[in-house]
Amino acid sequence: MRRLWPRGLRARLLVAFTLVTVLGAAAAAWSSAGSASSSLVESTQRRLTETIAGQITAIAPELTYPPDQEALDRLRGAVGDDALVTYGTAASASGSEVPLLTPELRAAVRSRARLVTQRITAEGRPWLLVGMPVVITAPDGKRTPSGVEVYAVRDLSAVEQQVGDLTRTAGITTALTLPVTALLALLAARGVLRPVRRLRDTARRLAAGDLGARSEPRGADELAELTVTINEMAESVQTSMAAMRQMQADARRFAADVSHELRTPLSTLTAVMEVLSAAADGMEPDARESARLAITETARLVRLVEDLMEVSRFDAGTAQLHLEDVDVPTAVRDCLRARGWLGRVELDAPAAAVLRLDRRRLDVIVANLVGNALRHGAPPVRVRVRVSEEDLSVVVTDHGPGLPREVLPHVFDRFYKADAARTRTPGSGLGLAIARENAQLHGGELTAGNDEGGGARFVLRLPREEAR
Template structure:
C-alpha cells in the first residue's frame, strides 16, 4: 500500500503535476493554433468564393447599374447577401440584418474587401464587405459605387474546432495516464535502492551489525550504499572491539576478585587478632589497628561486590525464592546494621511475597545505606503492595539528586562527588540493588520527592511474575 505522504507518492504526484501542466499547456496552445488555422482557412475560402463570384459577374453589368443588375449580382454571390448602389438595394436571407455599420464604414473608407466576425442568434458569422471595382482599358481601377455584403455561417467551422479540442483533450488524458505510469516506474527504480538501504538500516538498528546492501550501478544511490556499508563496517568493528574490551574487563575483575579472596581471608584473620589485642596497645597503635580493620572490611566488601557483579555479567546469578513476610525481612535488615533508630518505617503488620530474602536484604541495605550516607534525616522507608507487585520506597530529607546524578546514579563506580574517594561504599551498591530487583522481574527507579530529598522505589513482583 502506498502511503499518502510517502516519498513514492510525492514523486508520482510531482511528476504527474508537471506532466499535466505540460500536456495542458501543449493542448491549449495546439488547440488555439489549430482553431486559428481552421478559421483562417475557412475565411480564405469564403472570401475567395465571394470575390470569384463578384469577379465573374461584375464585367457583365451595365454601369450605372439598374435594379436587375443588382439582383443578378446578389444571386451570383449567394444567399444571405445584400447589394447596394446609392438608393438601389437587392437583398436576400439574413445578410441585411447582420451587416454592421462598422463594416459599412470600413468598406466605404478603405474601398477594398473587409471582413468581420460576429455572433448572432448563438451562431458565429463571417461578414464580407467589398466594393465592386471597374477596370478601365488602360488598366486603371476605380470604384463603381456598388457594394456587396455577404454573411457566411461559421457553425461548421466551430464544430470542427470543437472536435479538434475534444481530440486534443483525449490525447492529453492518454498522455497524462502514460506520464503517471512512467512516474510509477521511475519512482520504483529510484526508491528500490532506498528501500533496501532502509531495510539494512533497520537491521543494523535491531543489532544485526553484519547487514549490508550490495551496491548497484555508479550513480549517487550506489555511492550512498557504499558509504552506508562502510559506516556499518566501522560500527561493527568498533562494537566488536568494545565488546571484547568489556569482556576482558569483566573477566579481569572476576579473576582479580577471585584471586583476592584467599589473601583477604588471611588478612581478615590477622586484623581480627589485632582487634583482640588492640586494648593493650597505646592510643596511636590502637588507632592504626582500627583504621586497618576498617579498610580491610571495606576491601572485603568491595571484592564481594565485584564477585556479585561478575556473576550478573556472566548470567550465573540466580534466585532462591521463598514465601517471606516482607516487613519482617525489612526490619531484620535494619536491625542487623543498627539502623532501626535512624529510619522511620511505614509497613503493614504482615505482607507475604515470594522473593529471595538474601537479595532483598541487598536491595534494602543499599537503598537505606545510600540515604543515610548521602541524604539527611529523617530517612523514611515504606512498604506497600498492589495485586501484582510490592513497592519498597526509601526517601531522605537531603538536597536530592542533581539532574546529572539522575542520569548516572545506577552506573557502576559512579559517585556524585568525585573528590570523595574515601567515602564508604564501592560505588556498586545502587547498581547491584537494581540488578537484584531486575533479577526478580522488577525494577528500581530514582528521583526526587518534589520538595527536598532523594526518592528510590524498588518494584518487585509478589509471586508468579518473577523469572
C-alpha cells in the first residue's frame, strides 16, 4: 500500500479529496436509492393490499353464509387472477401462481384473523403473497370470522425493475461526480499548494545563501502563521550570520594586524637570539640551558607569526601563485635536504616530472606533511611521487598509530589538537591548514587517511594543467 500511495503532496491531496468526495457522493446516492427503493416497494405493497381488501369488502356483503361453491367462485372472480378462496374443505382457485402460496402465510391468516402479507422470490422473480379472512359484522358491530379465507399472488417484477433503474441512476450519478470532483480537487490543491510552493522557494533561496529571502504571509490560516515563523527564523539567522561575519572579519583583521606589528620586534629579537646562540657555548650550564630555551621559543614564535600572516592572506584572498616550471621530484628532494631529512625519509620518485606551479608553496606543503609524519608518526616515513595523465600526486605515509576516526574530520582545522594534553611541539598548529590552502590555491586537493599497512597517509594531488 505504501508503494501504491502517491508521494507528492499534490497527488496525495488530489487522491484524498477525490476519494472523500466520491465516497460521500456514492454513500448519498446509494442511501437515496435505498430509501426510494424501500418506499417504492412499500407503496406498491400497500396499494396492492388495499386493492385486494377493497375488492373483498365490496362483494363480501352479497355472499350467503355458509357460502356455496358459486359464492366462492364469485369472490375469487372479484379478486382477480392468481387467487384462491377457501371455506373449510371447499376452495375456488385460478391462475398458475397459486401454488406459490406458503403454509406459513395460511397459518398466519388463520391464527391472526387479519390481513397478512409475505414477499418471496420464486423462479428468479419477486412475488407478493396476500392473505385475508372474510369477517362478518353483526348489527351491534361485533366482528366474527366467517371461515372464508382469500389469498392472492401478485408479481413484483415491475417494482424490481424500477428499483434496478434507481440503482443504476445512483451509479451513474456517482460516476458523473468523478470528473467534477477531480476538477474541484485540482482547484483546492492549487489553492493549498501555492503558499507551500512559495515557502519552498524561500527555503531554497535561504539554503543557497540568500538570507534576505522572505515570503509574504497571506490570510490568517496555519500556512500564514508558518510563513511568519519562517520569516522570523530567516531574520534571526540573517542577524546571527551578519554578526558572525563581522566577528570573523574582526578576528582576521586582528590576527593580521598583530602579526604585522610583531614582525619588527621579532626581527630584532631574532637577531639578538642569533648573537645569544653564538655566545651560548661560553656560558654557565644553567645560563646556557635558559639561552637555548629562549632561542627555541623565539624560533617557535617567529614561525607562528609567519603562519598567521600566511593564513590572513588566504582569508583576505590576497594569496597569489608565482608559477614556474618545476621538476617536482627535484623540488621534493631539495625540501628534504634543506631540513636535514634525507637520511630519515624514504623518497620514491621518477627521474623527472615537470609541472607548472609555485615552488615555494610546494615546499611548504611537503615540509608540513613530512614534518608532521616525523613528529607524530613512526619510521619509516615514505614520500612517493607519482605522475598520471590527469594529475601529479605526492603521498606521505608513516608507520605510527595512524589517525583516530574522530580526529580525521578535524585534521586540517586550525589549531586543532587531537590530544589537548599533548606536550608542546615546534609546530604552530597551522601547518596542515596552510598546506591544504596551498593545494587548493593550485586547483588541487589534500586529503588525509590511514594506510592499509598502518600509519597516517596524506595525499596531495595537483592537476597537470597550468594552475589558475
